[in-house]
Amino acid sequence: MNAWLPIAVVASSLVTGIVIFFLPEHRRGVRSLLNIAGALLKLFFVGWMAVGMIRGETYESRFSIILGFDFLLKADPLAMLLVGLSSVLWLLTTIYAIGYLEGWKNRSRFFGFFSFCVTASVGVALAGNPITFFIFYEFLTLSTYPLVVHRGTDEALRAGRTYLWYTMAGGALVFVGTVWLHVLVGSVDFTEAGVLRFMDASLYPQFSIIFFILIAGLGVKAALVPLHGWLPVAMVAPAPVSALLHAVAVVKAGAFGIVRVVYDLYGVAFADARGLLTPLMLAAGFTIVYGSVRALTQDDLKRRLAFSTVSQVSYIALGVSMLGPLATIGGLVHLVHQGLMKITLFFCAGIFAETVHVKKISAMNGIGRRFPWTMGAFTIGALGMIGVPPVAGFVSKWHLGLGALGSGNGLVILVLLASTALNAGYFLPILYRAWFRDPDGPWDEHMPVRRAEAPLLLLVPCIITAALSLAAGLLAGSEWSPLALARIIASREYVP
Amino acid sequence: MNAALQGSLLAPFAGALLVLLVPEKLKARITLVVSLVTAGLALGVVREVMRDGVVHERAGGWGAPLGIDLAADGLSAIHLLMTAVVGLLLSLYAFYYFRSYDDGRKARARSLFWPFWLMLWGSMHALFLSGDLFNLYVVLELIGLAAIGLVILTGSREVLGAGMRYLMVAMAGSMSYLLGVVLLYGMYGTLDLGSLNALAEANPLTRAACVVMTVGLLMKTAVFPLHFWLPPAHASATAPVSALLSALVVKGSFYILLRLWFGVFADVVTPAMGWLLGAMGAGAILWGSYQALRQARLKMLIAHSTVAQLGYLMFLFPIVAGAMDAGGAYQLEAAKGTVYHVLSHALAKASLFLSAGLVMTAAGSDRLRDMRGLAERLPLTIFTMALAGVSLMGLPPSGGFIAKWLIAHAVLGSGQWWWIVFVVGGGLLTAGYMFLMLRSAFLERQDGDPDLPGRVSPAMEYAALALALAGVLIGIRAAGLLDIMMIGNPFGFTGGGL
Amino acid sequence: MKGAGKAIRVYGLCAVVLLAIWLVRAVLAMPVEPGGLTGVVDAAMPQSGVKHPVTAVLLNFRGYDTWLELGVLLLAAMGVLLFQPRNDLTAVRPLPPFDPVLTRAAVILFPFAVLVSGYLLWVGKYAPGGAFQAGVVLGSVVILLWLTGIRLPAPLIGRWFAPLLAVGFASFMAVAAVLGFIGREFLAYPPEQAGNLILLIESCATLSIAATMAALIVGLRTQAQHAEESPHG
Amino acid sequence: MDSLILYSLAGILLFCTGLYGVFFIAHLLKRLMAMNIMAAGVFLILIVIARRNAEAFPDPVPHAMLLTGIVVAVSATAFACAIARRYVDITGRTGVDEEDAS
DSSP, X not given: OXXXXXXXXXXXXXXXXXXXXXXXXXXXXHHHHHHHHHHHHXXXXXXXXXXHHHXXXXXXXXXXXXXXXXXXXXXXXXHHHHHHHHHHHHHHHHHHHHHHTTXXXXXXXXXXXXXXXXXXXXXXXXXXXXXXXHHHHHHHHHHHHXXXXXXXXXXXXXXXXXXXXXXXXXXXXXXXXXXHHHHHHOSOOOOTTOSGGGSOGGGHHHHHHHHHHHHHHHHHHTTXXXXXXHHHHGGGSOHHHHHIIIIISHHHHHHHHHHIIIIXXXXXXXXXXXXXXXXXXXXXXXXXXXXXXXXXXXXXHHHHXXXXXXXXXXXXXXXXXXXXXXXXXXXXXXXXXXXXXXXXXXXXXXXHHHHHOOOBGGGOTTHHHHOHHHHHHHHHXXXXXHTOTTSHHHHHHHHHHHHHHHTTOHHHHHHHHHHHHHHHHHHHHHHHHHHHSOOSSSOOOOSOOSSSSSOHHHHHHHHHHXXXXXXXXXXXXXXXXXXXXXXXXXXXXXXO | OOHHHHHHHHHHHHHHHHHHHSOHHHHHHHHHHHHHHHHHHHHHHXXXXXXXXXXXXXXXXXXXXXXXXXXXXXXXXHHHHHHHHHHHHHHHHHHHHGGGOOSHHHHHHHHHHHHHHHHHHHHHXXXXXXXXXXXXXXXXXXXXXXXXXXXXXXXXXXXXXXXXHHHHHHHHHHHHHHHHHHHHHHHHSOOBHHHHHHHOOOOHHHHHHHHHHHHHHHHHHTOTTSOXXXXXXXXXXXXXXXXXIIIIIHHHHHHHHHHHHHTTTTTTOOHHXXXXXXXXXXXXXXXXXXXXXXXXXXXXXXXHHHHHHHHGGGGHHHHHHHOGGGTTHHHHHHHHHHHHHHHHHHHHHHHHHHHHHHHHHHHSSOBGGGGTTHHHHSHHHHHHHHHHHHHHHTOXXXXXXXXXXXXXXXXXXXXXXXXXXXXXXXXXXXXXXXXXXXXXXXXXXXXXXXXXXXXXXXHHHHHHHXXXXXXXXXXXXXHHHHHHHTTTOTTOOOOOOO | OTTOOHHHHHHHHHHHHHHHHHHHHHHHTSOSSOOSSHHHHHHHGGGTSOXXXXXXXXXXXXXXXXXXXXXXXXXXHHHHHTTSSSSSSTTSOOOOOOOHHHHHHHHHHHHHHHHHHHHHHHHTTTSSOOHHHHHXXXXXXXXXXXXXXXXXXXXXXXXXXXXXXXXXXXXXXHHHHHHHHTTOOTTOOOTTTHHHHHHHHHHHHHHHHHHXXXXXXXXXXXXXXXXXXXXXX | OHHHHHHHHHHHHHHHHHHHHHHHOOBHHHHHHHHHHHHHHHHXXXXXXXXXXXXXXXXXXXXXXXXXXXXXXXXXXXXXXXXXXXXXXXXXXXXXXTSOOO
């Protein structure tokens, strides 16, 4: 049974996706039911796995494909971090998407690929070796492309092309790195505290080259500058897709890949000793500042959020690139925290765009009065991004700061401070406009609204994710919080 | 005496004569039956290879060097399998495709499609089973004439020009090959591949034979820069024919090249020759992809993609000729990967060309800009094209991925790492033109667009889909196929267990 | 090569000259002693069923090649038929009588040609000759008849034409099928029947070759007529 | 033996001449002839190989190959003639090379 649970976690959305593809377009009810059922089922499997792991069970599925490489799915605490995030947010995003796509064409296609996308994301998390990781990493590219171009407009297709060139090129680099590694050391599994340090020292120079190839490949999806160009462009996608791309699936796959490579392939101590981490830290630091600066000048709300993502995701890489448990904890926990907060923000942006066609920040004057709940959620997300306690973002930044001090990287403190100031600089004006300015005129209503300020299918997931962001910060000390999980992982990555 | 082997040679040819002679209305149906029998017999040979190892048969009962030896080892078996799958689905597709060809010139084309196709199928079997150099020459000519006959079926000025060009190159290629055969006979006094493998040594004559035979076969395989005849021929023929040509015919001459380089010429080839071929492969990938990206017509795009994809087959040669010190392990791996590429490209490309036929039926044209809205009209076909694209791009879990993995592994492992740039870059370029193609289908139709006129038969869509699915499936079930491929040690290496 | 410029031609010429030099060097290295199969063929002659070694090689030792070669011929004929409205030559309009003397001569020549053809077929067993020579003679006399404006018998160029084209290829196949059925190896004649089987196959092949030759020449004619009627059809 | 070398050299000369012609001559009929010249070159070398030993009976295997080769070459040439004839009828052109590739 233990060998089948990881498969079940992956398959729950894969099978759903395949079935949905073959559903006729008009079977809306069946499709929604399938979507929700698949999401709940996945959540159930993940919960089962989590409970089992606490009791000391191990979950591993291994299949030999060819020539000494295995297809390996393995649940370790690090995997659980992303699996948990993906499966919770998938449920919420699905509900949101059902409401959002009301009246669109080609919904079977959309939800089919949507399910594939989550399958790929969970697969990336559970992948137990570089090859399996690569398989899901590419699968993610393929399943997100149709979502990005879903609107079928010229603009969407152009964005899709950009997205594709970036991610395929990134995938190609990961491929090269993976093959090269396989040539040198055969099939290696991701192992806590790293595995390459046990290899023949004559291979170390090649390991260094492979490290940069892999990080460059993963950096595309993690949107490290200068590989981030696809992300703002991909904003043409429907809001649930943007939410998914930015919060859960794509950028997280990249960031998670970096985590895996540094910790479970090279080992953070080994990578540090080889001098591999400093370039990564510089890239991450630069990205954080650069993304924030670019975000300042965007008037389009989704574009501002996109550049914010560029900046925020690199906190994860930043945490990874410093030696020391506190930095590790900060980076890892941000993986979850950034997901929760950013998905809230995108949900809100989607509500504004769909109900009253507000897409520009300059048009958001007084929007808080029309959408008190939505704007409330947005405020929580934004404050979290800035790092205001007690929202989750504070916890990440706090640990990152402590980690930077502990590892003697004073420059990083500066980066964090600058970033916080910039975050405030581009989020506070939005909050000010929304809450304290008067509306410019009557709202341009586009969706029939009965009781609430917005369709409940859109509003409820948004409020839940806001609440989760708040809870993750408030209850950070509890043993079920993301922080607690990140602590466990960090403690295991630093065994000598 | 081996019944399946004899049958697999006789059945398609007998079927060809039968459909040539029977009345029009029976031809299609009889072809379907013959296809089933032929594929069944080919699978019979494969089964025997799997059970007993290499299957031998002495044509005429004399045995080499007097007679002609026939043999099926793992490499033959894989190719027979490929031909059976592609051939069967193609016959099914053609059964419906040619229904609309019912008057005048088109009826004539339909009438002769069936015998030409079965002759071609039989010749492919003869090719994969032959163990004699001169016999292979005759088979090459059979394949060439059957293929050209298929190209010119419709008799339009386009196909006639393309067919003429194809014929010239094919014949020059055969003559070049034949000169090599003659030289080898003059040197060693035998035409039998098995004996020549043992006899051949490095000397000027053998090297000259190697050069002329390789060049001749490369012409027929359409390897850049000898590829110029291929795009017009493959693009102007009818859809089933294009599928056949790209999937099977060009692989035939490559198969002989493989046999020669791993057998007779194993000690003759020099690193310089290998590198030259590798460079041709790199050029093919760049040039073919570049041309594919520029095309406005779907079939031209797919045809140029074939030019590019054939380039991947060439990286085997620098590894074979260049890195003997690795104990053969990487040569073996490269060979496996290359044959896997042959296989997965055959399935994916056949599927693509069949889909292109459906697109042409539905949209009334194969211009990319007329494909707008097809994603809604023919979702299954567009899905098929995407699936085939996954295999061509070499993405997991398709057969193309296994091929790319093996080739990349061999390239890096043998120290000739620079080829990786083309192996990986070629995948990116493939993605570029595949999405160019799909993009057109996903565009919304606009008000000024003409109606999409044609209806397509679901069976044709399923045939194309089945090929694309097979292309993915061989990625998932790779271990079994690779085991079959290695029966009888066709590549002559015993290198490590990679 | 579209628009092959002068430069490409010059490069091509250089490449060909280099190839020639390379090949000459190789051919000079060819061993002088015959390393061929003369001895092996001689040793196997008693079982071959014929007395002439070339015929033995063509129809027995390497009969498989010859079978496939008849397939090539068939394909070429099919290629020509592709431009005919049916699988026969009935659409070919006979030529107007050309010259009474020539016509008469051709008619007188015809039986002799058939006789010569038959002789060539028969003598192939002992001396140079055989199906190809016989078929070519037969084919050319048919072409000669047609050229002089004589109508060929309708069934011969009609209903029976396609079977005639196929019969050579088919005879080999039938023999192979029967031999396979009684459990022999592919195309392995029993030595005592070899002579008869070869004669059977050769006779059929002669007919096919003659028909193919006629098709290859006569079949082209329709197109010319076609073109005269509608230059761009 | 000297005459045999002469024959071989002639064969190679023919082969190479034909090869050049096939690729670089536009006129269809001339190209077809070039193809046949190539073939003639190969056949000449075959004859030389069969006749190397002047005393004994010539090697029958190259002879058989030669016969087969000739038949194949004739078939291909006839086929090519049919296509060329048709092509010229339709287009009025004598070469395929100046034609647009599309």
